[in-house]
């Protein structure tokens with residue numbers, strides 16, 4: 257086993273070298289950002305980075321790891337087994353923490369016993385941590401952030417139609433599989449393919465603290481790939497299409 261260790265950060269709790277995983281040897285660290293443990297594959301910023309933010313979405317993890325076998329990453333995957341995480345003493349949906357307003361809504365829903373002082377303390381702490389989280393998460397300037405999600409029976413592309421600026425829905429009868437892009441140029445390229453795509457480059461709808469809204473506001477190219485839970489082959493196929501459709 258070659259030991260091509262990458263530099264570890266002060267955040268690293270432990271490091272493991274994973275070898276023989278496809279063509280690229282991946283160095284796996286565990287990092288803590290905004291109080292959340294992430295598996296960190298690859299290192300540094302690149303033109304393309306990958307994320308699995310809901311740790312109960314196992315298919316998304318398997319798809320990403322298979323996809324990354326031949327790619328350098330970097331990738332961050334939230335550790336654990338439930339959708340929500342504990343941050344600053346309260347339960348929180350990690351895809352609602354990218355703005356103070358969104359985090360407050362999620363904290364309020366998941367921690368109904370909290371009073372104003374507990375809420376303010378948690379939100380202030382998160383405000384201080386968020387820049388470092390984004391610094392690690394976002395790709396280099398002009399790069400692309402790819403986030404893999406899974407949904408079950410409830411959520412589908414139909415829930416995104418009202419908040420979207422443009423739609424390409426050739427498979428509207430398969431609404432659980434879709435891309436959500438924040439860049440119009442990326443949307444146009446993805447919309448040449450056979451999959452559902454929505455563009456959310458504006459700020460329509462309620463501020464929910466999601467990463468897609470934050471990327472849209474910051475002008476960061478972001479594509480969210482949603483696939484029904486368990487549809488591993490489909491998620492790998494759509495990741496492959498995404499890479500080809502949006503060349504670096």
Ligand SMILES: [Zn+2]
Pocket residue numbers: 309310313404405406
């Ligand atoms: Zn998700």
